Amino acid sequence: xxxxxxxxxxxxxxxxxxxxxxxxxxxxxxxxxxxxxxxxxxxxxxxxxxxxxxxxxxxxxxxxxxxxxxxxxxxxxxxxxxxxxxxxxxxxxxxxxxxxxxxxxxxxxxxxxxxxxxxxxxxxxxxxxxxxxxxxxxxxxxxxxxxxx
Amino acid sequence: xxxxxxxxxxxxxxxxxxxxxxxxxxxxxxxxxxxxxxxxxxxxxxxxxxxxxxxxxxxxxxxxxxxxxxxxxxxxxxxxxxxxxxxxxxxxxxxxxxxxxxxxxxxxxxxxxxxxxxxxxxxxxxxxxxxxxxxxxxxxxxxxxxxxx
DNA sequence: TCATTTTAGTTGACTTCGCAACTTATTCGG
DNA sequence: CCGAATAAGTTGCGAAGTCAACTAAAATGA
Numbered sequence: 001x002x003x004x005x006x007x008x009x010x011x012x013x014x015x016x017x018x019x020x021x022x023x024x025x026x027x028x029x030x031x032x033x034x035x036x037x038x039x040x041x042x043x044x045x046x047x048x049x050x051x052x053x054x055x056x057x058x059x060x061x062x063x064x065x066x067x068x069x070x071x072x073x074x075x076x077x078x079x080x081x082x083x084x085x086x087x088x089x090x091x092x093x094x095x096x097x098x099x100x101x102x103x104x105x106x107x108x109x110x111x112x113x114x115x116x117x118x119x120x121x122x123x124x125x126x127x128x129x130x131x132x133x134x135x136x137x138x139x140x141x142x143x144x145x146x147x148x149x
Numbered sequence: 150x151x152x153x154x155x156x157x158x159x160x161x162x163x164x165x166x167x168x169x170x171x172x173x174x175x176x177x178x179x180x181x182x183x184x185x186x187x188x189x190x191x192x193x194x195x196x197x198x199x200x201x202x203x204x205x206x207x208x209x210x211x212x213x214x215x216x217x218x219x220x221x222x223x224x225x226x227x228x229x230x231x232x233x234x235x236x237x238x239x240x241x242x243x244x245x246x247x248x249x250x251x252x253x254x255x256x257x258x259x260x261x262x263x264x265x266x267x268x269x270x271x272x273x274x275x276x277x278x279x280x281x282x283x284x285x286x287x288x289x290x291x292x293x294x295x296x297x298x
Numbered sequence: 299t300c301a302t303t304t305t306a307g308t309t310g311a312c313t314t315c316g317c318a319a320c321t322t323a324t325t326c327g328g
Numbered sequence: 329c330c331g332a333a334t335a336a337g338t339t340g341c342g343a344a345g346t347c348a349a350c351t352a353a354a355a356t357g358a
Contacts, residue, residue, distance in 0.1 A: 008263055009275075010169050011188065012282040015209045017166040019289045020159050022316075025343085036344045039160065053306055060164045062346050067308060069344085089306040089353050114157055116292045117285040126158075129281045132274055133161040136266040140168045143265045167345075174313085174346085185314045202336055211316050216338060218314090238323050238336040 009136070020113060027109045031102050032076045037069045041078060042110060044095055045103060051090045052081075060141075078102075158285070169262060176258045180251050181225045186218045190227060191259060193244055194252060200239045201230075209290075227251075 025035040033041060039059055044050065050058075056066040070093055073079040078099040084090035118126050174184040182190060188208055193199065199207075205215040219242055222228040227248040233239035267275050 013162050013165050016162050065345055113159055117288055119288045121281055121284055132270055132278045135270055139266055139268045
């Protein structure tokens with residue numbers, strides 16, 4: 001880990017993102033969950049029955065990505081997609097029993113990464129960090145929604 | 150930008166990374182530079198003549214990625230790869246005049262993203278943020294090199 | 299009411315990325 | 329000095345992700 005040269009926020013974020021993907025794809029492999037799907041599953045553990053569009057907006061991905069990620073989770077037996085009765089355009093995602101069975105393992109692995117990352121960073125600074133990241137995310141979101149509708 | 154639910158560092162980083170890619174791929178399109186290549190060009194503006202392996206380690210990507218990204222930059226006319234005289238395994242990347250011609254535009258776009266992100270975040274907190282991100286990166290790097298050699 | 303617009307989801311084409319297998323060149327131990 | 333190990337780069341493959349074009353359903357408004 002030499003890391004000299006022009007260190008910017010953007011570059012640190014890119015590297016951290018790649019590292020997280022490596023960790024998650026390796027650790028979640030036994031559960032047949034890919035690094036691209038874990039966030040959807042996490043969101044559904046938080047709240048079942050969300051529509052693809054709701055998930056798309058929360059996770060901030062393209063809707064095509066949501067469709068494919070949920071398709072994979074469905075193939076893996078963790079998720080079931082059900083058409084909404086009132087609005088037939090909407091598909092809601094529910095958890096299958098298989099998902100509940102791996103929930104504990106899942107969270108152990110996922111929160112494990114945060115633990116690794118924040119080792120040696122005091123709680124108060126962690127909170128400030130999250131705060132600042134959220135500010136940046138708000139800024140970016142505002143810019144993007146203004147400049148590429 | 151609703152962003153409720155379980156907000157973790159990992160998730161914020163993932164979203165910010167996707168946003169940066171959207172911004173960069175759109176803004177750098179006129180220069181025929183992809184979001185995956187910009188970091189290599191930035192590194193070369195910093196220091197020309199680095200080998201693919203040096204770039205790979207600094208940028209923390211797979212060497213396959215470096216080979217392909219530099220190949221695209223070469224196709225676009227920004228980079229020339231030259232075999233090292235002493236060690237014939239090594240290829241060094243140098244900038245073509247075309248790169249110098251777009252350098253100003255390039256940096257305006259790239260630093261523009263940081264400006265957007267850090268809007269409203271005091272300088273001192275920006276520095277602390279970078280500091281903490283670096284700590285996390287060190288932690289992650291240490292973990293990954295120990296657990297997947 | 300009914301034509302137009304908007305919304306949710308799907309699919310195809312493309313980029314970015316990592317892993318594994320391979321080639322070629324260098325280094326190292328005996 | 330030579331065979332084995334290591335190192336740099338390339339390529340095939342598959343996962344993750346975006347964009348654009350499409351379908352079908354719902355909302356809007358004249």
